Amino acid sequence: MPSGPEFDAVLDAVRRTFVDGDSAPAATAVRPLEPAEARAVLGDHVAIAVTDRTVLADLVPGQDITRAIAIAGGEHGALVYTTRETGELPSAIAGAIEAATANLARTVRQLQGEAALLDALHAIGRELTAQLDIDRIVQDATDAATKATGAGFGAFFYNLIDEFGESYTLYTISGVPREAFARFPMPRNTEVFAPTFDGAGTVRSPDITKDPRFGKNAPHHGMPEGHLPVCSYLAVSVLSPTSGEVLGGFFFGHPEPDRFTPRHAYLAEGIAGYTAIALDNARLYDRERSLATELSRSMLPVAPPTPGLDVFTRYLPAATGSKVGGDWFDVIRLPSDATAFVIGDVAGHGVTAATVMGQVRTAIRSYALLELPPSEVLRNVSELTVGLFGESFVTCFYAVHRPADGTLVYANAGHLPAILVRPGEAPEQIGEALAQPLGVGSKFPQRTAGFPPGADLILYTDGLVESRTRDLTLGIEWLLAGIPGVLTAADLGKAWDKLVDDLTRGRHDDDIAVIHVHHRGEDAS
Amino acid sequence: MDLMHERDVTWDSSRGEAAGSAGSVALENRDGTAVLRVDGALDLALAPKLRRLAERAAQLQPTMLVIDLTGVTFLASAGMAELIRAHRGPTASAPLRVVASGRITLRPLELTRLADELAIYPSLSDALVP
Numbered sequence: 001m002p003s004g005p006e007f008d009a010v011l012d013a014v015r016r017t018f019v020d021g022d023s024a025p026a027a028t029a030v031r032p033l034e035p036a037e038a039r040a041v042l043g044d045h046v047a048i049a050v051t052d053r054t055v056l057a058d059l060v061p062g063q064d065i066t067r068a069i070a071i072a073g074g075e076h077g078a079l080v081y082t083t084r085e086t087g088e089l090p091s092a093i094a095g096a097i098e099a100a101t102a103n104l105a106r107t108v109r110q111l112q113g114e115a116a117l118l119d120a121l122h123a124i125g126r127e128l129t130a131q132l133d134i135d136r137i138v139q140d141a142t143d144a145a146t147k148a149t150g151a152g153f154g155a156f157f158y159n160l161i162d163e164f165g166e167s168y169t170l171y172t173i174s175g176v177p178r179e180a181f182a183r184f185p186m187p188r189n190t191e192v193f194a195p196t197f198d199g200a201g202t203v204r205s206p207d208i209t210k211d212p213r214f215g216k217n218a219p220h221h222g223m224p225e226g227h228l229p230v231c232s233y234l235a236v237s238v239l240s241p242t243s244g245e246v247l248g249g250f251f252f253g254h255p256e257p258d259r260f261t262p263r264h265a266y267l268a269e270g271i272a273g274y275t276a277i278a279l280d281n282a283r284l285y286d287r288e289r290s291l292a293t294e295l296s297r298s299m300l301p302v303a304p305p306t307p308g309l310d311v312f313t314r315y316l317p318a319a320t321g322s323k324v325g326g327d328w329f330d331v332i333r334l335p336s337d338a339t340a341f342v343i344g345d346v347a348g349h350g351v352t353a354a355t356v357m358g359q360v361r362t363a364i365r366s367y368a369l370l371e372l373p374p375s376e377v378l379r380n381v382s383e384l385t386v387g388l389f390g391e392s393f394v395t396c397f398y399a400v401h402r403p404a405d406g407t408l409v410y411a412n413a414g415h416l417p418a419i420l421v422r423p424g425e426a427p428e429q430i431g432e433a434l435a436q437p438l439g440v441g442s443k444f445p446q447r448t449a450g451f452p453p454g455a456d457l458i459l460y461t462d463g464l465v466e467s468r469t470r471d472l473t474l475g476i477e478w479l480l481a482g483i484p485g486v487l488t489a490a491d492l493g494k495a496w497d498k499l500v501d502d503l504t505r506g507r508h509d510d511d512i513a514v515i516h517v518h519h520r521g522e523d524a525s
Numbered sequence: 526m527d528l529m530h531e532r533d534v535t536w537d538s539s540r541g542e543a544a545g546s547a548g549s550v551a552l553e554n555r556d557g558t559a560v561l562r563v564d565g566a567l568d569l570a571l572a573p574k575l576r577r578l579a580e581r582a583a584q585l586q587p588t589m590l591v592i593d594l595t596g597v598t599f600l601a602s603a604g605m606a607e608l609i610r611a612h613r614g615p616t617a618s619a620p621l622r623v624v625a626s627g628r629i630t631l632r633p634l635e636l637t638r639l640a641d642e643l644a645i646y647p648s649l650s651d652a653l654v655p
Contacts, residue, residue, distance in 0.1 A: 347602040349569050391614055393606035395637065414637035436638045437602070440609055468566045468599045472636075473628050 007073040010097075014047075014069055014080050017093045026086050031060050031079040033070065038077030041070045046105045047097035050079065069094050120148060121267060125274035134160075134282045138172045141275040142250070146174040148271065149264040151252035153180075153228060157187065158238070158248030158279070169248075180228055187251075190217045196235040196249035204265050206258035208233035232259035236272045240280050247279050288350055293317050295354035296328070296511070299361060303331040306339045308403060308453075310518040312492050316500065318463070318511050326353040327461045327511035328361050332368050337403060340368045341515055343459040344396035344415065344438075360385060360394055360438065374398045374411035378435070378444035382413065385439040392439035397431060397459050401451055401517070408457065411446040413438045416462055416476070419483060423454035427483045429476075453521035456487060463510035464503055478503055492516070552578045558653060559587035559619070564596035567604030575607045583616045590617075591652045593624040600633045612643060620644070622652040 011030060018026040033041065041055065042048055050056060050068040059079055068081035124144045131137050138156055146154030153175035159167050173181055187193050191213035195203050205211050208230060215222040223230065230253035238247045250272055252260065296317060303311040311331055326349060330342040342364055346357045363384050367377040377398055385392050397418055399410035410418070410430065414437030417429040435444045451457065465475030482499045489495030500512060548565030559582035563575060575592075582590055592611060594600065612621045625631050626647045634640040646652035 345602065347606045391606070391610055393602055393609065395602060414639075416636065433636050433638055436642075441638065462602070466599070468568070471629055472632050 007078075010071060010073070011078060011080065014071060014093065014097070018067065018080070018082050018084075018086050020084055020086055026082050026084045028080055028082045029060075031081065033059075033077035033079060035075040038070070038072060038075065041079070042072050042077055045072065045094075045098060046101045047071045047094040049094045050081075056081070071097070117263070117267065121270045124148070124271055128271075128274045128278040129281065131278055132282045132285045134279065134286075137275065137278045137282060138170075138248075139174075141271055141278070142172045142174040145250055145268050145271040146252065148267040149234060149252050149260060150254075151175060151232075151234070151260075152230075152254040154250065154252045155181070156238075156248060156250050156275075159246070176228060192233075193235070193249075193251075196237050196251070197246060199237040199239050199244075199246040201237070202265050202269060203233065203235045204260055204262075205233040206260075207231050208253075228253065229255040231255055231257045234260040234265060234268060236265070236268045238272045238276045238279070241273075241276055242280050242284075247276055250275075292350045292354045295351065295358065299328065299354075299358045301330055304333050306331070306333065307337075308520055309339065309401065310492075310520050311341075312496070312514075312516040312518075314496055314500070314512070314514040316463075316508060316512040318509055326357060327463065327513040328357050329459070329513045329515050330361055330365065331515065332365055334368065334371055334400070336371055338371075339401045341399045341401070341457070341459060341517060342368075342396065343461060343513055343515055344394060344413075345461045345511075345513075347393040356389055356392060356394070359388060360396075364396070364398065368398075368400075373446060374400060374409055375444045375446040378411050378413050378438065379442065382438040382441060382444070389439065394438040396438055399431075399457065399459070401457075401519075406450060406452055408449045408451040409446055410449070411435065411444045413441060413444055416460065416465065419456075419458040419460075419480065420449060420451075421456040421458075421483060421487065422450070422452060427480050429480075451519055453519050455519045456483075457515075457517040458483065459515040461511065461513045463508055463512035464500065464514065467504070467509060470503075475503065486516075550574045550578050552582055554585055554587065555653065557588045558591060559583075559585055559589070560591045560593060560649070560653075562593045562596065563604075566599040566601070567594070567597045567607075568599060568601035569603045572601075572603040572607050575604065576610065579607065579611045580616050583618050587619050589622060589655075590619045591622045591624060591649065593649050593652070594630045595624055595626060595649065597625075597630050600630045602633075602637075605633060605637060605639055608643060609639065622646055624649050624652050 015028045016025065018028045020026045037059070041050060048070050050070050056065045056068055060081065064083055065081045066083055067086050068079055070077055070079045128137055128141055138158055142154050142156040153173065155171055155173050157169055157171045159169055161167055192208065192211065195201055208214055209222065232254035234252040236250050238249060239245070240247050250268055252268065254260070300315050303313050313329060313331070315327070315329065326346040328344055332340040332342070334340055344360065346353045346360065348356065360381060363381045364377060367380050372380070378396065385394060394413070395415035396413045397410065397415040399408050399418065401408055412431035412434040414435065417432035419427050420430045421427045430449055431447060434447070435441045465479050466472040482502065486492065486495040486499055496514065496516070500508070548567065548571040550571065551562045553560045553562065561575065561578055561582060563571070565571065567575065579590070590611060592608065608623060611617055622644045624646050625634060631640070634643065634645070
């Protein structure tokens with residue numbers, strides 16, 4: 001039941017029109033109408049005299065109604081009725097109300113239409129601009145625009161740049177199966193399509209086949225045979241808001257003439273605007289992500305041959321999101337015949353983290369080649385890190401294998417402990433919680449452990465053992481439990497891939513780096 | 526009690542529903558002590574928000590800053606970097622206390638030896654005792 005003083009006043013006025021033969025007010029009653037009832041009784045009318053006995057009996061059973069008027073109030077309504085004999089005919093009253101409010105009702109309907117249009121456009125825009133996946137953006141946009149314009153079918157042609165910098169065009173289809181277009185070549189820059197591909201403005205035609213620009217080009221001079229029939233035609237460009245370049249174009253067709261109104265063009269332009277923002281976002285995001293991945297990959301070393309040691313490494317950039325770029329590892333042959341193993345993680349992501357990582361890695365290499373002891377290498381790099389980047393947070397495990405005395409000397413700047421497995425012993429963790437990260441700490445104590453032939457050393461980053469859904473303590477336990485299986489595997493690479501898969505449940509959302517060193521024994525050096 | 530609430534919520538859609546990945550930081554001024562309550566995963570996505578609100582808290586010139594990690598479900602190094610920044614950084618004007626209980630937050634703080642340096646309390650009420 002609608003409420004509010006306006007509707008009450010209307011009801012009162014209507015009730016006062018019910019008078020008996022002596023012009024005295026007649027007793028009336030009001031039956032509220034639910035939205036469905038109001039629609040059934042009133043249709044598009046604001047007020048209507050109800051004379052149908054069955055309708056009245058349905059609404060007010062068991063009453064002998066003589067006169068009744070239904071009035072709309074928003075989605076609801078009300079039925080004013082009497083069982084007395086009254087003078088004036090309610091149909092005249094209803095007609096008078098209709099006449100008085102017709103303009104108002106039309107305006108309200110129009111405004112409701114506009115509001116629905118804006119709501120729809122806004123909802124589509126919000127959906128589109130929240131996405132970063134180009135394939136989904138273009139398909140969702142095409143579907144939404146085809147629906148909003150009431151087109152028989154819609155297509156979106158868009159340009160992408162491949163890894164060699166060359167432009168190519170893809171398209172999506174909505175409203176008809178993709179096969180309906182599969183046989184046709186890409187639309188060329190003909191006179192009909194040119195304004196859209198040149199970004200010159202919207203083209204709207206009641207019948208494109210009668211357009212002077214139509215049918216000018218060989219070989220088809222019009223639509224290729226078998227093309228879906230297009231009469232009504234609407235096309236809008238998608239322009240990048242950052243560069244102004246044409247990203248693509250929406251094309252809508254309908255087999256009947258004069259189907260696209262200025263409203264439809266307005267909606268299509270709105271959706272094209274949102275699509276442009278979404279595509280720009282997705283392209284910038286892709287660029288940043290691939291740049292960070294490239295940087296990280298280009299800085300990863302190929303492990304040099306190390307006499308007596310088998311060195312196996314794995315680097316897996318984050319599979320999801322923008323967290324690529326912080327992890328690294330290094331294997332450095334030192335002048336004294338020792339080998340340094342480095343693994344680390346820069347807090348942060350993207351190009352910034354990848355850049356910091358590159359410089360920290362170079363710094364560690366430089367100090368390592370001077371054959372400074374591990375605690376001195378880390379202390380120097382930590383000081384350098386503060387000087388170069390201000391506050392930073394870089395964890396790093398640094399270990400040197402000295403074949404001369406069969407030992408590992410190591411220091412650990414806030415990194416996860418390493419795993420040492422000596423022949424016939426259970427895996428043990430070494431270097432746990434020795435010092436604070438680089439950029440934070442200033443003292444980095446070092447330790448020494450025996451590393452006899454047959455022993456294994458495993459260094460790793462946190463992506464292997466922890467995530468939002470995996471607690472670090474448990475992750476390390478699972479890793480330790482998985483190590484014996486890796487050590488006895490025939491194929492080390494496959495065994496590690498399987499362990500990584502098991503530990504991350506096939507879904508690693510952070511970088512993962514692993515170094516596995518196996519002391520093969522005394523072979524020729 | 527002078528109460529000021531600010532809330533910053535982040536949601537990383539790339540992660541899927543299973544991870545329950547919403548994280549938030551709320552700033553509250555309790556009798557001159559600024560309390561930052563962190564909930565959810567304190568990682569790369571949420572760390573910048575913790576930094577922003579920690580800087581805003583510093584502008585209130587509190588007598589003490591408390592960062593409450595009780596509701597944190599994952600503490601990544603990006604989050605720990607912000608704790609160190611709040612403790613030592615240029616905007617660190619008031620003494621910092623950190624509320625952490627349970628291994629999800631304590632273990633990473635121990636492995637990085639930040640636990641040596643930060644004043645860690647088992648509960649917010651303990652941390653609020655002057």
